[in-house]
Amino acid sequence: xxxxxxxxRRVHVADGTDPGWERxxxxxxxxxxRDVRKVVAWLAEVARADVSxxxxxxxxxxxxRAPLDEAVVADIAAGRIASxxxxxRDRHLRLVRVELPQGxxxxxxxxxxxxxxDRRASDIVTHTAGVLELLLRARGSxxxxxxxxxxxxxxxxxxxxxxxxEDIVSARRVAAGLWxxxxxxxxxxxxxxxxxxxxxxxxxxxxxxxxxxxxxxVRCPAVDAHVxxxxxxxxxxxxxxxxxxxxxxxxxxxxxxxxxxQTATAYGQAVSxxxxxxxxxxxxxxxxxxxxPERLMDPGVLRGxxxxxxxxxxxxxxxxxxxxxxxxxxxxxxxxxNAAKVLGVSRNTVRARMERVExxxxxxxxxxxxRAAVHLALNTEAGLVEVPGDRDGAAGNGFGELLAxxxxxxxxxxxLGRLATDARDLRRTLRTWIAAGGNAERAAQLLGVHAQTVRxxxxxxxxxxxxxxxxxxxxxxxxxxxHLALGDLDQSGLPGANPGxxxxxxxx
Numbered sequence: 001x002x003x004x005x006x007x008x009r010r011v012h013v014a015d016g017t018d019p020g021w022e023r024x025x026x027x028x029x030x031x032x033x034r035d036v037r038k039v040v041a042w043l044a045e046v047a048r049a050d051v052s053x054x055x056x057x058x059x060x061x062x063x064x065r066a067p068l069d070e071a072v073v074a075d076i077a078a079g080r081i082a083s084x085x086x087x088x089r090d091r092h093l094r095l096v097r098v099e100l101p102q103g104x105x106x107x108x109x110x111x112x113x114x115x116x117x118d119r120r121a122s123d124i125v126t127h128t129a130g131v132l133e134l135l136l137r138a139r140g141s142x143x144x145x146x147x148x149x150x151x152x153x154x155x156x157x158x159x160x161x162x163x164x165x166e167d168i169v170s171a172r173r174v175a176a177g178l179w180x181x182x183x184x185x186x187x188x189x190x191x192x193x194x195x196x197x198x199x200x201x202x203x204x205x206x207x208x209x210x211x212x213x214x215x216x217x218v219r220c221p222a223v224d225a226h227v228x229x230x231x232x233x234x235x236x237x238x239x240x241x242x243x244x245x246x247x248x249x250x251x252x253x254x255x256x257x258x259x260x261x262q263t264a265t266a267y268g269q270a271v272s273x274x275x276x277x278x279x280x281x282x283x284x285x286x287x288x289x290x291x292x293p294e295r296l297m298d299p300g301v302l303r304g305x306x307x308x309x310x311x312x313x314x315x316x317x318x319x320x321x322x323x324x325x326x327x328x329x330x331x332x333x334x335x336x337x338n339a340a341k342v343l344g345v346s347r348n349t350v351r352a353r354m355e356r357v358e359x360x361x362x363x364x365x366x367x368x369x370x371r372a373a374v375h376l377a378l379n380t381e382a383g384l385v386e387v388p389g390d391r392d393g394a395a396g397n398g399f400g401e402l403l404a405x406x407x408x409x410x411x412x413x414x415x416l417g418r419l420a421t422d423a424r425d426l427r428r429t430l431r432t433w434i435a436a437g438g439n440a441e442r443a444a445q446l447l448g449v450h451a452q453t454v455r456x457x458x459x460x461x462x463x464x465x466x467x468x469x470x471x472x473x474x475x476x477x478x479x480x481x482x483h484l485a486l487g488d489l490d491q492s493g494l495p496g497a498n499p500g501x502x503x504x505x506x507x508x
Contacts, residue, residue, distance in 0.1 A: 021046050021124055036135050037062045043128045047121055049113035053098065053132065056106055061136075068095070068110055077106050085117065092116050096129040101137050152178070156218045159183075160228060161344040163263035164330070166322045171260070175216070182216060185232035187259050190266035191240055192274045193252040197224040203243070203250070210239040222338035228270075230263065241284045251277040254286040264326045265382045267342075268333045272475050275468035293481045294376060296407040305399060306380040309495055312360040325378055327353040332365075332375045333473040363495045368434050369484060372477035373399060373494050399494050403485045412482035418464045426464070429457035431488050434480055438472065 036053070040062040044051040052063035056077040075081045076097045086093040091112050098107040109129050117125070155178065162171035172183045195203040200219060204227045207217045211229065215236050220226035229240060237254060244250040253274030255266035269287035276285040294302065313321050330339040331354045340347040358365045365371055402408075419427040429447065433454055436442035440458075444451040458469050467475035483489045 036132060036139070039128060039132055039135065043111065043124065047111060047113060047124055048115070049111045051112075052110045054108055054110075055100060061107060066110055066112060068093075068108075073108050076108050079106065090114055094122070094125050096125060098129050098136070099133045101139070107136075153219060156216055157221060157344070159216060160218045160230065160263070161342070163230065163260055164267070164343055165264075165326045166261045167319075168260050179213065179216075182214065183232075183260065185260070187257050188230050188232045188263070188266070189234070189237065189255050189257050190263060190270045191229040191231065191237065191252055191254045192220070192267070192270040193227045193229065193240065193244060193250065194223075194225050194274060195227070195247070195250045199250075200225060200227060203227060203247075206243055207240060210243055211236045220342070221344075222334065222341040228267065230266075237286075241282075244283050251283045253277045253284070256287050262382050264329050265379055268329065268379075268474050271333065271473065272467075275471075275475055276466050279463050279466050291411055293408055293411065293478055293485070294380060296411055297402045297405060301401055302380055305402060306377045309361065309374075309377045310381055312362075313357070324353050324357050325381065328357045329375070329378045329382065332371055332378070332477075335472075361495060366437060368437055368476070368480055369489055369491075369494060372480035372484070375474070375477045376481070377495075400491060403481070403491070408481075408485050412485040415465060415479070415482050416486065416488075419461060422460065422464070424457060424460070426457050426461045429454055430461055430469075430479070431483055433458055434483060435489060438476070 040051050040053055043049070044063070050064075050066060052066050053061045054065075054073075055061055058073075069086070072081075072084050072086070072095060076084060076095055079097070082097050084095045086095070091114060094111045094117055096109045096111075098109050100107050109125070109132065111125050113121075115121075155174065159171050159175050162168075162174065168183075175182045193203070193207065204217055204219050207215075207227055207229055211217065211231060211233070214233055215229050215231035218228045218230075220228050229236070231237070231240075240252055240254075244252045251274055253270050253272065253276065255269035255273065258266040273285040273287045277283050310325075313324065316324070327339065327343060327345075327350055330342060331350050333339070334342070336347040336350045336354075340350045343350070354365065361374065363370050363374065365374065416427055419430070429443070432446050433440065433443040436446065440451040440454040443454045447454065455470070462469055465475075465479060467479060469476050469479060480489070484491055484494075
């Protein structure tokens, strides 16, 4: 039971000299003071009593346990009587029924004190029981609301994960119950908004309101600061951008429009655009706003090379092939841990799927140039429209021709040429770091500098190139392709380099 303290202010209830207890009790209903345990402790103090509150099962909700007559407690909890007054030797006991949030059960408030209960003391106990009922009901409503919000959030994430592995039918079926018509579309854009982690929950709710619940808003399971939004409505983009405009430490990146089956690709594009948004004054960017190397390649050659490179996967069942490709695309964009969180699987599952793809393509994904080439092929397979010509990939040109086009070389020269303004020779450091597989220690040994110097050079190149490099992913692969196009990196070990032997082993 909540014991009586001997120190501090006392409110005497027996002689009626202090009527302020009503105000103090009401203060416990203010938002800052809503705590059942504090109310029980307050009652123990003002009534100079020992107080406990238990539910219908006997579980203690507040105070400290006290010996009670089980039969009387059962009668009160069952509603056969509303209250009881007992005397046990030199102790006077008052038991009062307290309704619990479930509605079909009740608890018991027990107050024991040496002095008899006069009218004022009885009033305090009765009114306190009413306040406890209100607090318990509010706590129950808050808990129910929290469970509902959590269930809704989990459902949104489940829909996103189904879209990520191209299971559109199941995603639509899950969404239909709560958000009818949400996925009644063939195409959509993906946006990734970033805020401070402590602000994300409120920001996510604002995203739901801004899109009038006509978009799929998901708290990213991999990055605590990110909110993922899949929207079929272009008007939602303006609403989302307006949320970040005047808000500090908030940014947003968006993808180009894709079919729902290409949600994983669109997500990668949105994350890439988010990196650019950090360097923009309006704190927003869209993937289609900048030139990307694949758009400068001959589409027929790109399609033929992609078909030949991925042909070993064609003998797999469709759903298995789609699952492996979607997992590998995300695994190349993010760490295995973060890809696993986004897909809702274990990191070992992500690694196993990527190793299976690596084995079937007979290549080495630990090499950054190989990763960039395979990433290009996977994104092309997911998003490039049909082009006339060599559809089956029986013949065609290799990866070298893709890199040799004048438009691509001009783009690569312009991109890497931005680094020339820095006297530290960032381009040399970046080239060496890429050749070392993104390992700063190995690159430092080759350059004869400290590893931290390598990291600082790479980090300094990011705002110049408007691309995130240290985190890997699409931005880094574009920079790798630029180096390859200019001949700054070795091309001999790239997959699909020899179009005459598409199934020959490739070593990274």
